Amino acid sequence: MKKEDTYRLMISAVMTLVLFISIFPLPTKGASNPSPKHEMRAAWIATVQNIDMKAGMNKVQYTTWVRQTLDQLKANKFNAVIYQVKPTNDALYPSQLAPWSSYITGGKQGTNPGYDPLFIMTEEAHNRGMELHAWVNPYRVTMPGQTLTSLALDNVARTNPNWVVKYGQQYYLNPGLPEVQNYLISTVKELVSNYDIDAVHMDDYFYPYKIKNEVFPDQAAFKTYGTSFKKIEDWRRNNVNQLVENLYSTIKTTKSHVQFGISPFGVWRNKSLDPTGSDTQAGVNNYDDLYADTRQWIKDGNIDYITPQIYWSKNLSAAKYHTLLNWWSYEVQTYAKVHPVNLYIGLADYKVGNDSDATWNNKMELPNQVIANRTDKTAKGQMHFSLKSIQHNSLGYATILKQQLYHYTAVTPAISWKNDAQPLKPTSVQVNKGAAGMKLEIKDQNSKQPRKYVIYRFEGNKEGSYQDPENIVDVVYNTKGNTVFLDKTVNSNNVYTYGITSVSATGVESKDAYVVKEGSHSGEGSNLGEAIIFNDISSSYRAYKEITYLAQGAITNGDLKGNFNPSQQVTRAEAAAMIGRALNLDGTKRENSFNDVSASMFASGYIQAAADKKILSGYKDGTFKPYENVTRGEMALMISRAFDYSYGNTTSGAEKALTSRGIAQGIGNGTFGTNLSIIRADFAIFLARAIDYTLRINNPAISFSEEMYVNTESLPIRKGPSEAYAQAGILKSNEKVIIGYKVGSWTLIQSSSNVIGFVLNSDLKTI
Incomplete structure (x- = not known):
């Protein structure tokens, strides 16, 4: 639930506000609070009612605003933006299916601004190594008080008025109509087909929040299309489930790497309604009020990530932050059976210093929620609502985030269940020092191009840890195999070693890094494993x-x-x-x-x-x-x-x-x-x-005895029983080897040239 509608939330419990030291205190000065290498750090940019973006900008003004906004987020180590592109059945991009949004021009809906806001936002985000998640609201047609006649003539709410219902002071597309579902699927397919976005994102608005003494007017549709359901509530949930399933299928069919994520209201069901629900007393819940069965989406594998909006403090007795964090963590662990679902948490930045719950007057409340997320075994990051609040920096909370929690760059989490193949490292990298900094030219001639690169920098002539985010300079998007990055943060008196890894479209990082030093373009690939030195494992450690x-x-x-x-x-x-x-x-x-x-x-x-x-x-x-x-x-x-x-x-x-x-x-x-x-x-x-x-110790004797032969054209010898290990040599077809012992599906062999290593059992034969 976003700020413009927080009045809808009615918590049916007595609020007990007791200020006490957080159970997840920030470290005192000098203490370490290391950032994870992989973490979602996203900012919602709400365009509805111009919450985070003013209307009426021309192309130059808009582009300047986008660049300044993203530069600020980048400096604060955010790595994704959730940009609202369809706030009310309209579009912030040229569409054949929806009119131009009035929130971009400030004029009548359907007025062309003369430029493409989504294209500019996507391009500028990628220029900064940030993901762009396109945020769409499916059913909402108007905001309170708007009339249908205020909409563009080609808005489907006017061309197909029978698709529309009025509830309270707003108009909505009727979720129970097959025509509406087909239309919504078409709009998302158009969006994914035409733009290089990283994800399609929906929030908590499915069926509208309930209004006292009013009934959502879909009984006629239920009578026509809900004959297989005894209860209208089950039919409504099925309507939403079908939309989610069909959108997921459409997105993956169109571009398999594009993610589909949903940010629902923070409570699925209270424990009083369902023993498997959360120990909360929320007056609203997803299942019974919004007909959004988040558990079913997770079980069916129809989303890539879920971001529950846990917009409450640790002290709110009706819906405590940590209670809900633990519940959602268990929910994802328990029900994500088809494939994993990444869990991110929606945070209420807009409440810091500005809420009736006095806990939000503590500048540590939201940073402590980030720490709680990191302590949880399942949560992989957070999304902040919204841009305006981050920029306002109430009580200095955003400064705390930047200085103590988001101090280093983080790579966005992978969705490797869609494709876990590791990409190859770039084919060449040249680095040269200039007046503005160190210039890296990354060339990639591999047939399967990565989506991004991670650029690591180490002081001196040796590599350090590829697991330590302190060594990440930046993440950059691949620009058609010829990518240029300027490292402006170098010290001209220092010597640096760079390691560049590739990242696939599903977020899987290459096992190899292309390693290069200043003034060189002939750097050799280094297996990440060979350079891995865990933060707590020095080279002198016994193991x-x-x-x-x-x-x-x-x-x-x-x-x-x-x-x-x-x-x-x-x-x-x-x-x-x-x-x-x-x-x-x-x-x-x-x-x-x-x-x-x-x-x-x-x-x-x-x-x-x-x-x-x-x-x-x-x-x-x-x-x-x-x-x-x-x-x-x-x-x-x-x-x-x-x-x-x-x-x-x-x-x-x-x-x-x-x-x-x-x-x-x-x-x-x-x-x-x-x-x-x-x-x-x-x-x-x-x-x-x-x-x-x-x-092994004491140099035990190993017997190499049985003879076997290579059963393939060429066979790499690995230093260990996995293709992740570096290559120690290569064998030719029918070459004889001597067998040592087996490790699962691999065999330790000695070649005729005395190279010892591992090969796959299936690649050997007897004569």
């Missing part, structure tokens, strides 16, 4: 080699802040995921045989695959207990089974299998520490040594 080796193959990773957390205990789910990745098991999230592992859980696929291989097992009560810690003894059993070691089906036998091979050691008291929980550092050590014998 540095093993952790880095696993990270090279994407077998393990860090958290959103770029930390590995080596002392953190390993859970059964994490162990299943790491072993599953090492063995190249099917990690596709899915239903499984354990009653406490949901299909949407991050490791559900690996847990089932490992259970099928008898590497792991559940408990007699049908549970897996995914969040229980793994002991060192259990780790020995897992690795022994995963790598097919003979261990006599005993824990002590498994421990001996590992120690005899130089994979594991005991603890200081002379025992193996069987019942002690294993930490991430030690698990990484043992798993990496099981995979790569060169990491």
Whole structure:
């Protein structure tokens, strides 16, 4: 719900406003609050009633306003704008299906401004590496008090008056008419076809917010089209569900990478109406009042992201911020079964210093909500309502965001379930120092062009961490294979190394970076894994080699802040995921045989695959207990089974299998520490040594014996059992190799030229 209609929200509960220190306090001066590398940071730009954009600008004035606005957002490290392009069944772009919006010219609806506002906004956003989400309102025809005669003659509300209903003081397209649905689908298809947008975005306006003692006049449509429904409420929800489903299908058919996201009202249902609802007492909810069944959209996989508008403080008893954040997080984890759905949170910037809830007089309230989002395991960022409030910076809250929370650039989260293929790094990069800064010329001749590039900069002649957002200079859009970026923030006295990665249209980053130094254009590709140094893992750390080796193959990773957390205990789910990745098991999230592992859980696929291989097992009560810690003894059993070691089906036998091979050691008291929980550092050590014998201790002998032959034209030898690992050599068709041991679907081999590495089992044959 946006600010112009906040009067509609009626919270049927007593407000208890108690000021206390936030449970997520900002750090004191000098403390660190690292930003995540991937985070949505979007600003809504509302054009309805000219909330964030004044009317009557000519092309030069409008372009100047767009550039200044986006420059300010870019400086504040925002990475996306949600631009309202269809506020009232009109358009801020030339359309064959809707008239020009009066909010652009300030004149009568249908008046051509003489330029294309959406094209300019999209181009300028992309010039700054920012995403453009085109925001459309489907059913709203007028604002309160407007008449149909004030609309353009070619507005469908006038050419097809039978499509329109009046409710309160506004007119709406009737959601129950098939003609209306077809029309709305056509408008979105036109929008996606004609513009290089990153997403189509809808907010909370589906069926209108209810008006006391008034009935929405769709009974005739229900009588005609709702015969298969007993209740009109179910029919209304189905109308919205069908629209969402058809829009999603249309968008993906037109341009598969364009996202579809919805920002609904913050409450699905109160717990008093549904035991699975939120512990709130909101007077309005999506399901019963707006007929927006957000849960169904998530379950059906008909949206790419959802941004609930949690426009309340931590102290509002009827709808506490943290209560709703936790509820939506669980909702997405539980019901996103068809594919993941990115969860962002809509924040009420307009309430800071300007609300009856005194909590909003605390300048820390909204920044603390951002911190709460980051603490949550599911939320991947936030959207701020709206531009005007960000610019106004009430109480200095936006300054806090910029200086303490949005200090570094963030990459927008991926929608990799639509295409998880990693793009190739750019084919060449040249960097030269000039008076204005360091100029990078990025050339890309790959047949599959990326959508963006991430530009990393490191001081000196060596790379640093590609997981640390402090090293990201900027994100830039690919301009047809010839992209120029000027780094104006360099110190002329310093030497820099740049790493440039590619980002696919679905947000997947290349595993390789093109690495180049000043004055060079012959930089070589560097595998990101080889350069990865987690923020909390220095090169002198005892497990540095093993952790880095696993990270090279994407077998393990860090958290959103770029930390590995080596002392953190390993859970059964994490162990299943790491072993599953090492063995190249099917990690596709899915239903499984354990009653406490949901299909949407991050490791559900690996847990089932490992259970099928008898590497792991559940408990007699049908549970897996995914969040229980793994002991060192259990780790020995897992690795022994995963790598097919003979261990006599005993824990002590498994421990001996590992120690005899130089994979594991005991603890200081002379025992193996069987019942002690294993930490991430030690698990990484043992798993990496099981995979790569060169990491083992005491130089254990490895037998290369059986002969096999290459069963393909050419076969890359990898440094690890994954295509993510760097290439160590290449084999020719029918070339003989000697077999060492297998790691899942990969085999360790030695070539005739004594190159040792891993190849796929399926690419070898016997004579």
